[in-house]
Amino acid sequence: MITIYHNPRCSKSRGACELITTSYDLADEPVEIIEYLQQPLSATALKALNAMLGCPVRDMLRDTESVYQDLGLDNPNLTDAQLYEAIEKHPILMQRPIVVRGGRAVIGRPPENVKALFD
Template sequence: MITIYHNPRCSKSRGACELVNDRVNQSGEPVKIVEYLKAPPSLDELKALHHMLGGSVRDMMRDDEEPYQELGLADPALSDEQLYEAIIAHPILLQRPIVIRNGRAAIGRPPENIETLFA
């Protein structure tokens, strides 16, 4: 199963869906699209995403979104738990698109990052 955390209003996210469906999913694996603004991930799902992505929690956040600035999320003193809670309260903060396959995940910025999941 391939899972794509998707925002249909985002051109990069739409491009990731096309890339998976038209080019890299050669074997026809089932694809689950999660419109995360309508169905935000739970704390457990965010932690799992973070683990699969590696890096810091901040790496999975969009720092150019209004809530990031308003909530002072650039503060290095904030814990991972506080950052997770901010994403849960404001799912627009989650990077997009995120593609998951076989226990690994990639942020599709640039889209070539997704291709590594199929190599």
């Protein structure tokens, strides 16, 4: 199963979806596309996703969104729990796309990053 946390308005997210369906998914695995702006992830789900990414939670944040500055998320004293809560309440803050396969995940920026899940 391949899961893509997707924003259809994002060209990088659309590019990753296209790469998966045309180039990488040669075994025709089932693909689940989750439009996370319509179906926001809970803080618990974000934490599990972050564990698969294996990166600091801050790497999951889009620091170019205005809400990032509005909430003061650049404050280095914020805990991971506070950052997960911010993403839960404001899903636009989550990097996109995030692709999960076989218990591993990557941020598909650039879309070619998803290739690591198929090596």
